[in-house]
Amino acid sequence: MPIDVQNIDWQNTNLQFSIGIHPLFIENADEQLKIVSQCLSHSQVKFIGEIGLDKRFENLNEQQNVFERQMQLAEDFKKPVIVHCVRAINEVLAIAKNFPSVKLIFHGFRGKPQLAKQILNAGYFLSFGEKSLLSADTISFVPQNKIFVETDESEISIEEIYRKIAEIKGISVHELCDAVKENIVKFA
Ligand SMILES: [Zn+2]
Structure with a gap:
């Protein structure tokens, strides 16, 4: 906000x-x-x-x-x-x-897997929100240790976004939460 x-x-x-x-x-x-x-x-x-x-x-x-x-x-x-x-x-x-010492998160990412790959190769992180959910192939492609989850300006809750991303990746919400928590520690 x-x-x-x-x-x-x-x-x-x-x-x-x-x-x-x-x-x-x-x-x-x-x-x-x-x-x-x-x-x-x-x-x-x-x-x-x-x-x-x-x-x-x-x-x-x-x-x-x-x-x-x-x-x-x-x-x-x-x-x-x-x-x-x-x-x-x-x-x-x-x-x-x-x-090179500055860590980046690309927020609200909804590019193709190829673009995600460019960002991952540079060592950075991606954050997914409601609009990212349309890019399921990108969400499945990005490894758990590079993901954040956000609401940004969306109408749906953060829980719902976690649920949908976990579903796309074929993992439990619990596993996704743990991964994001670890990423926060690495990032902040
Ligand atoms: Zn923005």
């Missing part, structure tokens, strides 16, 4: 956060980047994200610049990154290559 970072009472919250400039909202990037880096000093901020590239919009050069600067923050602050990527896998991987 998106919230306004300026309203977080850092002294009194034990919530955990992911903070970043989404590629569709990169206006006033300099100012926003300052806020992001201030937030990153708080221990409750566990991830940077969603950040990335979205080719449905034409300002790709600016998006690449803002993504790159946030990857630098991820490296400096040693935070893993949640990636928003629409039709820009090669461009995202090209930038990420310059920051």
Whole structure:
């Protein structure tokens, strides 16, 4: 759920956060980047994200610049990154290559197995949500030790998404939960 970072009472919250400039909202990037880096000093901020590239919009050069600067923050602050990527896998991987210590999750993944393979070969993780369920061949293809499960903006519950992914992979929900838990430890 998106919230306004300026309203977080850092002294009194034990919530955990992911903070970043989404590629569709990169206006006033300099100012926003300052806020992001201030937030990153708080221990409750566990991830940077969603950040990335979205080719449905034409300002790709600016998006690449803002993504790159946030990857630098991820490296400096040693935070893993949640990636928003629409039709820009090669461009995202090209930038990420310059920051080899930074771990990435590609969220809401619904590409073909071939694209998933590119991401796995680069050593990154994939997260599946409601819309990913249409790509059953990709879900069966991706190994358990590379999977996360998310609701994002979906109407159905996280339990339902776990159930469906487990069913596609032919494993129990319990086994899937254990795998995701292990992945969180590896990732965070
Ligand atoms: Zn997204």
